Amino acid sequence: MPLPNSPDPWCGLGAETLRFLEVHPARAIAIPGRGWRDLGDAVMLFSAGEREPFFNRFTAVRWPDDPRAFDARLRQSIELFGALDRKPYIWTIPGLSTPSDLIARLSANGFVDQGGGYDMILTRDPADVPDVELPRGAVLERWNNPPADQRPALAEALALVIGESFHIPDIRRANLVAEISLTLEQPRFNAYLIRIEGEPVATGERYTFDGASYISSIGTRPAWRGRGFGHLITRALAIDSMAGGMDLIYLGVYAENGRAIGLYERLGFEVLGPRSSDMLLERPR
Numbered sequence: 309m310p311l312p313n314s315p316d317p318w319c320g321l322g323a324e325t326l327r328f329l330e331v332h333p334a335r336a337i338a339i340p341g342r343g344w345r346d347l348g349d350a351v352m353l354f355s356a357g358e359r360e361p362f363f364n365r366f367t368a369v370r371w372p373d374d375p376r377a378f379d380a381r382l383r384q385s386i387e388l389f390g391a392l393d394r395k396p397y398i399w400t401i402p403g404l405s406t407p408s409d410l411i412a413r414l415s416a417n418g419f420v421d422q423g424g425g426y427d428m429i430l431t432r433d434p435a436d437v438p439d440v441e442l443p444r445g446a447v448l449e450r451w452n453n454p455p456a457d458q459r460p461a462l463a464e465a466l467a468l469v470i471g472e473s474f475h476i477p478d479i480r481r482a483n484l485v486a487e488i489s490l491t492l493e494q495p496r497f498n499a500y501l502i503r504i505e506g507e508p509v510a511t512g513e514r515y516t517f518d519g520a521s522y523i524s525s526i527g528t529r530p531a532w533r534g535r536g537f538g539h540l541i542t543r544a545l546a547i548d549s550m551a552g553g554m555d556l557i558y559l560g561v562y563a564e565n566g567r568a569i570g571l572y573e574r575l576g577f578e579v580l581g582p583r584s585s586d587m588l589l590e591r592p593r
Contacts, residue, residue, distance in 0.1 A: 317403070317581050319429055326404055328520070329427065329558060329580075330368040336515035336522045337363070339490045349381070354392060358483075361397035361422075361588055364389070369398060373407040382417060386589065396589040399424075402582045411585050418591040423562065424584035426569070430557040432576030434546040440536035443504065448544060451499040454492060463488040465508040466499055473511070473527025498548070500541050510537035514545050520556040521549035526568075538568070542575055 318326060331346070334353040338344045342355040342363060349370045355363035371381045389396040398419065400410050407413065411421070442448065454462055467484040470476065476484060491497050496517040502510040509532040515522045523545045528537045542559075549557045561568050563583050573579075 317579075319431060319578060319580055321429075321580075325556070326581075327368050328518075329429075329556065330399075330401065330404065332518070332520055333515075333522050333524075333560070334365075334367055336496070336517075337491075339487070339494060341490070350385070352388075354394070359394065361395060361586075364392070364394040365397040365399055365586075367399040369400060369405045369410065371406060371410070378407060378413065382413075389589075398587045399584060400587055401427075401584045404581065411587065414587045418589055419587040420590045422586040422588050423564070424586050425560055425562040425565075426583055427558055427560055427580040428569070428572050428577040429580045430546055430550075430576050431578045433550070434543045434575045435550075437543065437575055439543060440540045442502070442540065443535065445505045446509075447503055448540065449501045449503065450544075450548070451492070451501065452497070453495050459489050459492050462499070462501075463492060465501060465503075466511055469501070469508050469511040469529055470525055470527060472529045474525075498545075500544060502537055502541065504532070510541055512538075512541035512545050514549060516549060516552060516554060519554060520558070521545075521552070521554045523549070523557065523559040526559075538571055539575070542572065546575060546577075 321329075331344075331351050334344045334351055338353065341357050342353065344351060344353045350366045351368045353363060353365050353367070358364070366385065372378050385398075386396050396419070398414060400414070402408075402411070415421075451462060463485045466488050467481055470488075471478070471481055471484060492499065496515050498514045498516060500512045501508055510528040512526040513524055515524070523542070526538055526542055526545075546557055558580070559572065559577065561572065569579070
């Protein structure tokens with residue numbers, strides 16, 4: 309259910325719920341070949357077959373403030389990433405991650421901010437916002453755990469839209485198709501796809517489980533932008549999540565994507581807390 313508006317940057321959510329929201333996205337994308345583990349003072353997402361930092365990261369970091377204890381914990385973490393042959397990558401959120409100066413301490417140890425973003429949580433009913441009418445020949449498809457014989461073609465269509473929308477190199481297309489195929493097998497995953505005369509043009513998705521919906525990958529192929537498809541899909545994802553009785557409905561957005569932030573705000577989402585920083589170890593010190 310949408311939360312009441314609040315001047316509190318955390319929308320009145322308690323520490324336990326906020327940590328849940330830090331961990332939920334990592335759990336959502338832990339398809340076969342990826343795993344997540346709660347280490348107590350951090351949660352690690354690891355992919356056996358993918359080297360991209362996005363799939364190999366720490367989140368929900370709660371490390372000690374004492375400099376010696378912090379340095380020891382950071383050293384252990386770097387060694388863990390090294391043993392897994394991955395570059396240390398740590399997602400941080402000011403006000404949640406500890407110590408409070410975690411970003412500065414990581415920077416002092418050679419970590420570089422890769423560009424963070426904001427979490428946004430639904431606080432108003434998106435059904436109160438008028439919908440965008442689909443153009444002639446367009447249809448919005450909703451997919452959940454499709455039959456095995458339909459997954460290959462669907463994965464190809466989704467990969468085409470996601471690849472062009474987010475500028476993913478064509479060399480990664482086969483891996484993207486394989487990833488989407490595995491994700492389509494997960495009952496918690498819902499894929500939305502707009503086609504015009506059969507041509508896939510826009511998509512979005514939600515991972516719905518444990519009382520929360522994580523909305524992601526909202527994108528439109530460049531040739532079809534400016535027609536309101538992002539509005540239409542985001543609104544549908546949010547309304548369907550509410551209809552499923554989800555208590556928390558949220559998404560993430562890059563800080564520099566002001567256009568998307570404005571769209572989500574109009575649909576009832578509110579920025580949750582300050583900008584995060586995605587810290588990657590590039591120059592060990």
